Amino acid sequence: TVTNTGKVAGKEVVHLFTHIEHGFLFTLKELITAPGKMQRNYIHGNRVKYQKPFSMFFITGTISALLYFWVNTLLIRYFSSGDAGEAEFFRRYWVLLQIALLPIYSLVIYLFFRKAKFNYGEIAVFQLYTFSFVFLLVSCLQLVKFFSHHLETRYLGVPLVLLYTILTNLNFFKGMKKGKVILLSLVSIVLNFLLAALVQDTIIRMAFQN
Numbered sequence: 613t614v615t616n617t618g619k620v621a622g623k624e625v626v627h628l629f630t631h632i633e634h635g636f637l638f639t640l641k642e643l644i645t646a647p648g649k650m651q652r653n654y655i656h657g658n659r660v661k662y663q664k665p666f667s668m669f670f671i672t673g674t675i676s677a678l679l680y681f682w683v684n685t686l687l688i689r690y691f692s693s694g695d696a697g698e699a700e701f702f703r704r705y706w707v708l709l710q711i712a713l714l715p716i717y718s719l720v721i722y723l724f725f726r727k728a729k730f731n732y733g734e735i736a737v738f739q740l741y742t743f744s745f746v747f748l749l750v751s752c753l754q755l756v757k758f759f760s761h762h763l764e765t766r767y768l769g770v771p772l773v774l775l776y777t778i779l780t781n782l783n784f785f786k787g788m789k790k791g792k793v794i795l796l797s798l799v800s801i802v803l804n805f806l807l808a809a810l811v812q813d814t815i816i817r818m819a820f821q822n
Contacts (some may be wrong), residue, residue: 636671639663644746647776648783651738655730665740669714670707672744676751676789677706683754693762697820710747713792713811714739717804724796728785746773770805777801 639662642650654662663671680702687694718736730738750769757763772796781797782790 631745635661635663638667639668639741640745640748646783647742647780650784651741652778652786653726654741655734655737665737665744669740670711672747672803673707673710676747677702679751680706680754683757687757691758693757695816697816700820701812704814707818708809709811709815710743713808714743716807717743720800720803724800725781725788725793728788738758738784742777746776749773749776766809773805774798774801776802812820 639650650662650802654665662668675797681699684694684699684702688696688699709723714736718739721739722730722732722735725735749772750766753765753769753772754767756768776803778794778797781793785793
């Protein structure tokens with residue numbers, strides 16, 4: 613039931629926040645105030661103050677998935693809106709899906725920005741941190757659904773994700789021309805967005821709506 617599932621989700625949150633390493637808030641602050649520069653600092657060896665990249669990715673992904681779940685659950689219960697299948701997808705599979713897609717996201721960026729001379733592993737670290745903030749950004753937009761219950765927030769989030777990611781890429785790929793970085797960023801973001809949306813919608817349709 614929704615109530616029992618909500619209790620399980622609540623326990624997951626308690627477990628999550630009791631396992632956050634020192635440095636999470638500092639890393640989040642840097643991703644907000646110095647996107648791209650923060651990732652360069654980490655890759656260049658200044659790592660002591662930062663949350664490790666994969667744990668940062670996993671923590672923010674889990675927070676985002678639970679926020680998606682809670683918003684859908686509350687919409688179903690109090691506003692006769694929301695999507696039960698989507699809610700369960702985010703609670704059960706969304707973090708795992710993002711982990712599975714990360715190598716593809718990273719490969720796209722690596723190929724598009726190969727002239728920047730970063731290796732694939734460094735690009736993967738860059739993506740782990742970038743997506744950590746993007747997850748929180750797009751999941752917080754779910755709160756808008758309490759005012760417009762049927763709004764498709766993924767499209768509302770695209771302009772914000774584009775702006776943040778372009779700024780991040782400009783700061784990270786400093787050796788490339790700005791116009792080229794912006795163009796490559798736009799194309800790569802759209803490709804990764806379409807891939808994620810296609811896989812997510814397919815899983816929800818096959819697993820929860822049959």
